[in-house]
Amino acid sequence: MIDIFINITLLAFLAITAVAMVRMSNLFAIIMLFGIFSFLSAGLFVVMDAADVAFTEAAVGAGISTVLMLATLALTKDHKEKKPLGHRPWLPLAVVIITGAALVYGTIDIPAFGDAKAPPQLHVAPYYIEKSMPETGVPNMVTAVLASYRGFDTLGETAVIFTAGVAVLLLIGGRRSKQSDKKQDEGKDDEA
Amino acid sequence: MDFILGHYNYWIVIFLMMVGFYTVISRGNLVKKIVGLNIFQVSVFLLYISLSTVDGGTTPIVKEGFDLYSNPLPHVLILTAIVVGVATTALGLALVVRIKEAYGTIEEDEIHEQDHSL
Amino acid sequence: MKHNLILRVASKFLIPLIILFGLYVQFHGDYGPGGGFQAGVIFSSAIILYALVFGLDVAEKIIPANVLRTLAGLGVVIYASVGVAALFLGGNYLEYGVLGSTQVAGQHLGILLVELGVGITVASVMLIIFFAFAGRGRS
Numbered sequence: 001m002i003d004i005f006i007n008i009t010l011l012a013f014l015a016i017t018a019v020a021m022v023r024m025s026n027l028f029a030i031i032m033l034f035g036i037f038s039f040l041s042a043g044l045f046v047v048m049d050a051a052d053v054a055f056t057e058a059a060v061g062a063g064i065s066t067v068l069m070l071a072t073l074a075l076t077k078d079h080k081e082k083k084p085l086g087h088r089p090w091l092p093l094a095v096v097i098i099t100g101a102a103l104v105y106g107t108i109d110i111p112a113f114g115d116a117k118a119p120p121q122l123h124v125a126p127y128y129i130e131k132s133m134p135e136t137g138v139p140n141m142v143t144a145v146l147a148s149y150r151g152f153d154t155l156g157e158t159a160v161i162f163t164a165g166v167a168v169l170l171l172i173g174g175r176r177s178k179q180s181d182k183k184q185d186e187g188k189d190d191e192a
Numbered sequence: 193m194d195f196i197l198g199h200y201n202y203w204i205v206i207f208l209m210m211v212g213f214y215t216v217i218s219r220g221n222l223v224k225k226i227v228g229l230n231i232f233q234v235s236v237f238l239l240y241i242s243l244s245t246v247d248g249g250t251t252p253i254v255k256e257g258f259d260l261y262s263n264p265l266p267h268v269l270i271l272t273a274i275v276v277g278v279a280t281t282a283l284g285l286a287l288v289v290r291i292k293e294a295y296g297t298i299e300e301d302e303i304h305e306q307d308h309s310l
Numbered sequence: 311m312k313h314n315l316i317l318r319v320a321s322k323f324l325i326p327l328i329i330l331f332g333l334y335v336q337f338h339g340d341y342g343p344g345g346g347f348q349a350g351v352i353f354s355s356a357i358i359l360y361a362l363v364f365g366l367d368v369a370e371k372i373i374p375a376n377v378l379r380t381l382a383g384l385g386v387v388i389y390a391s392v393g394v395a396a397l398f399l400g401g402n403y404l405e406y407g408v409l410g411s412t413q414v415a416g417q418h419l420g421i422l423l424v425e426l427g428v429g430i431t432v433a434s435v436m437l438i439i440f441f442a443f444a445g446r447g448r449s
Contacts, residue, residue, distance in 0.1 A: 071443035092218035112198025114247035137414035164279035165435035
């Protein structure tokens, strides 16, 4: 019972934080709220028995993402969001409400939260839960599935992370500042 | 009442998804767009983990005395998705930095104006 | 933040603990919550904290950029070569059972090596990204 109560409270906090993030225009405050948002969702993952996921979300969302966004803010030097001029807010709002209503209509058929007889619980999960310990000798099923049963998948994910690192290096890996860029451009113009 | 409690998670997830979606399509500031994408991303994580939860179940780590575990498969998918997500977010932020260096602004309207005036 | 005494003292105390915790998460991931992805992020956050408090130049002296780039590739190579090793020992790609004397021993070794590869790649890519963002700001 207590975990349902914590679940409901944390989800409500998440919704409030998200709305606050949309309504604010100070980018620094938005990024700080995003750290809080990630931390709340990490707490929610613990309540929903996903210790490994909570671990990752707490380290990544509240740690690395927030630091990276703050670094971007320091580089772009824009701390205030300018209000869009020509846009009307009701068109995106209508799109969002219609999409959301369709999705809510779709949830009516979804089995209730925590239902042990729901289809996702009956397909491959029982195999992993029963066989992973005798087959791999690893008590943590998440690690066993991650590294062994779905090894190809994880190899691909690792490659994606490596590729993202390479791409970031290609985009902003150099030491050139804006001034030196301009000087180089001027130099080229002079030569031409 | 049971129906509401059983679907509350999904409704909040959809609400968060739509908040993220709205931020992406209605705001012009590129950093805020990326924050919106991240809200959307977290809502997808929450959807998957909500589907994996079993009433009375415990964290999927084998220990004697427990025989009801949550579904480990969504945990695996989301665990990798979070780390890949931060790597792609970093890529998006790197693009924002380059756009700022090239255009001198991170507001979409002003970028479009500069493109049209060329 | 170079002149903030409290931050310097507190982070000097914290950074070894964070690195130790990262190693624990890496190698205890089979038995408790944890694994390569989490350990990599925790390990890199220790270095990021160091860079934030003591300055970027000092941090880049500890882990030079070219070492990081090599490590990022090395992690993927470790992962892929575990699969190739399984091929040579007569199994399928990434079939860890053939790596050890028994099925369980092979699985254990395979999972440990694969998680190590993941941890190395994640830690070094996170640091590469952070150094790229932080290094862009100085002229």
